[in-house]
Amino acid sequence: MAAGSAAGSVMLRPNPKQNLFRVRCELEVEGNVNLPKNALVSRESEIQLPITSKAVLDYEERVTRKNANDPTIVMAERHYHTAERKSTLNKTDTVCELRDSVRSTVVRHDVTPEVVFAVDDYFRRDELDLLRTPASSLGLDGLLPTEAVATGTKYSPSMESLAAALSLSSVEASKVVAEVVSITAQEAKIQFTGDVDGSIEGVPTIVRTVGKLTFDRKLGACTWLAMAVHETREIGKAEPGFDVSATIKMVRKPMAQPVALAASKTKVNPTAPIPEDRLYVDLKSDELGIGVLMDRRWRMMSDVPGAAMMRMIENDRSIAQCDFRPLATLPKGSQWTLDAFEEDIKKTLGEQLADIVSAEERVGETGLRVLRVAATGAVEGVPIQWTLMHLSDDSGRRVLATFTMESRNASVFAGSDHQLGGSLRLLDRKSADGEMVSGKYVLDGETRISRAKPRRDDSSEVQSASDHK
DSSP states (O other), rough: OOOOTTTTOOOOOOOOOHHHHHHEEEEEEEEEEESSOOOTTOOOOEEEEEEEEEEEEEEEEEEEEEEETTTEEEEEEEEEEEEEEEEEEETTTEEEOGGGSSEEEEOOOSSSSOOOEEEEOOOBBBHHHOOOOOSSSGGGGHHHHSBBOOTOEEOOOHHHHHHHHHOEEEEEEOOOEEEEEEOSEEEEEEEEEEEEEETTTTTTEEEEEEEEEETTTTTTTEEEEEEEEEEOOOOSSSSSSEEEEEEEEEEEOOOOSSSSOOOOOOOTTTTTTOOOGHHHEEEHHHHHHTEEEETEEEEEEEETEEEEEEEEETTTTEEEEEEEEEEOOTTTOOOOOHHHHHHHHHHGGGEEEEEEEEEEEEEEEOOOOEEOOOEEEEEEEEEEEEEEEEETTTTEEEEEEEEEEGGGGHHHHTTTTHHHHHHHHEEOSSSGGGOOOOEEEOOOOTTSOEEEOOOOOSSSSSOOOGGGG
């Protein structure tokens, strides 16, 4: 620390008894989204699409601190009064607004990036993206100096504090320098600037930032932030890359009493593991008319007439893939047998199949009849595991889900197929193409993950081989 005048130096410490805040955050983004030809093969950008976005978040939050001697925030209960974003990507306008059922949330700030989950329902992917901002209100205190300062004092926030404040997974290097520009009896004003090399969920990113922060000495809280950032993030396997500039304006005011939060703090152990059953995300295919609750490592990557695909990605590493396709509707009251399904799989996989590991039939929690077959084999010499699931309702409507993964990823994948079988819902379809199906597969080994893809024949509907049994 390059200290200012020793005389009159003060500590800028958060008030550990001030735990209730009202926060308003306004975010504007402009720049380019970088799309690859195939994110599994290369990070090189093939297409750049312009993007603009404006978002407003207005919420109250009650924080939980580490202990009586350490005011570090580890968790918060949060209720969103407003959460909406209007954006334009390549001349296509979209609007996202948080649903009422997910406005009451819990935020775990003891991990980076912080994790938010809803109390009463599950987020959609676009809602999670809406709530992920370049600045965390829970991380502002970490930008304060840790030693006594005076006007003119310069210091460098720790890399851990920057990761928490900038909503990054990690910071590998930082050139951020902060300076106390003024101190009065009422408040201290700080400005900061510099570059941060970090990552988000395994994807490298560079953040160039300049900002101003106000600390209210009477209240013992950071109450105002204005920040401009320029972020260049590489293309990841889960999301495109981007090169964008953003401005963030945040007002954070202490509250005497909650408005929408419960009058007393919810009894949640902030040191306990984050409940896995609260970390599902609601994924949907509008084209096929299906919805499913999966853990947040799963993302819906494509949704086109006649096919949808989701992929499991952890720390920017592809773990598994699931391909969906609709099957021709059976006459009401008719059902596919497990034996017929197993025989069809043997014909489909052909010489790539080594063994049928298991086959079972059950009724899922959503009332669908589930046929599940697990198989092993190899594609281009790489050991592969498949799990194929046939899901149907009493009306004869059916969908096929095919999980594919390299055998070495089986332990990470464990349980994803059972989660899908228990939570998949049949919804209204966007188009009549959701009825179309081909029983012919192409096994695509270009990314070392075999994918079952329907081959369409526009002249007629081609049924699966087992439809003739």
